[in-house]
Amino acid sequence: MKKLLTLSALACSTIAPVAMAAEEVNVYSYRQPFLVEPMFDEFTKETGIKVNVKFAKKGLAEKLAQEGEYSPADVILTVDISRLAELTDKKLVQKVDSKVLEKNIPAQYQDKDNEWFALTTRTRSVYSSRDRVGRLGDDFTYSDLAKPEFKGKICTRSGKHPYNVSLVSSMIAHKGEAETKEWLKGVKANLARKPQGNDRAQVKAIKEGLCDVSLGNSYYLGKMVNNPEQKVWADAVYINFPNQKTTGTHVNISGMAMAKHSPNKEHALKLMEFLAGDKAQSMYAEVNYEYPVKPGVKRSELVASWGDFKADTISLDEIASHHAAAIKLLDEVKFDL
Structure with a gap:
């Protein structure tokens, strides 16, 4: 009997930790x-x-x-x-x-x-200065960022940050590599400064008058609105959803x-x-x-206040398939230099 109890205790000591580990x-x-x-x-x-x-x-x-x-x-x-x-x-x-x-x-x-x-x-939106630009309107597209009217007015983080790489990949999916490369050249020519910082830093730059528009993920607006130090940045911009009359916002x-x-x-x-x-x-x-x-x-409630928008319906698998090409184009145009 003593032997059986010992074996039973050993069995329990072996099984119990396994059962506990499984509950995680x-x-x-x-x-x-x-x-x-x-x-x-x-x-x-x-x-x-x-x-x-x-x-x-x-x-x-x-x-x-x-x-x-x-x-x-x-x-x-x-x-x-x-x-x-x-x-x-x-x-x-x-x-x-x-x-x-x-x-x-x-x-x-x-x-x-x-x-x-x-x-x-989350959308890859375009933020615009309330005082100097206003809302960009439903006709505005990502392609417009390469137009001469935005010369010296655009701020963005590194083109090779994953958020921007995905946007460039979506452009390739819709327009092909050749047209996307020309677009990147145009956007680079319109930059107010060398790409740097994060998405919130670009909105801060708009508040400070360094540029008039920037690329940024939508949720950053919510974060800034609810940050006492950054609310003044958020109050200086509108959030815009490009491509509403074409393919939809990325x-x-x-x-x-x-x-x-x-x-x-x-x-x-x-x-x-x-x-x-x-x-x-x-x-x-x-x-x-x-x-x-x-x-x-x-x-x-805050996100709902930004309004409805049409989202791009292209599959994310399709976008991901162009990531290598997007990085290649960003290198070719020396976007971050």
Whole structure:
């Protein structure tokens, strides 16, 4: 009997840690802690599954590749289609079949092979000075940024930042490489200064009179409005949605994927489906001023105040396929120099 009890105790000591380990999911995230941690807390509250997170600003693809089959990562959260495409190109993620994800996320915002899924959308908008320019109107297009009337009036961050690379990629998808290269030459000629800083720095430059228009993601306006030091920048501009009478405004995403060697696949799927559900989508909308990807989920009051717009319907897979060409063109025109 004593021997049996000893064996039983050993068995329990072996099994218990495995059971505990199974009640968790590991996330690698480019998204900032303040944005995703409230959602993870809610997920844990509902499911009992603990979420462990490693935050990074860069290098997640390299880390996953280095870890290989021993990687603890289950779910990867990132921003921009280019970073999601990098994960699929390097075969660091796996296919996910889910009726919930298929229903909640429009096909335009899913990988054709179900290897990544969008969580939110944001526009690549054009900000304009309230005092010196006013609203740009529904006739305004991205192509107009290359016109002589904007000579010395444009500010932007690096052309090779993923947000701008995706915009250039969308231009290639619609107009081809030759026309896009001429457009880039025109925009470069119209720059008020060498590309630098982030999207908010460009709006600050408009407030300071260094330029009149800038490229920037839509959610930055919400961030500036709610920052006491930056609200004066936001108050100095209008947000504009280009291409309303043509192809529609370029839309990019934040998204998620399941790591190729996920050790907790069942829980990883539960987390992905939660993030695509009503509660998490509403939290994204309120906290980060992004557009929920799930149809029917309300925008935040502030984002709704910016008005409706027509979004470009070209697939993000198509845009991602032109990223290498976009970088090549940016180099050829020496956009950042």
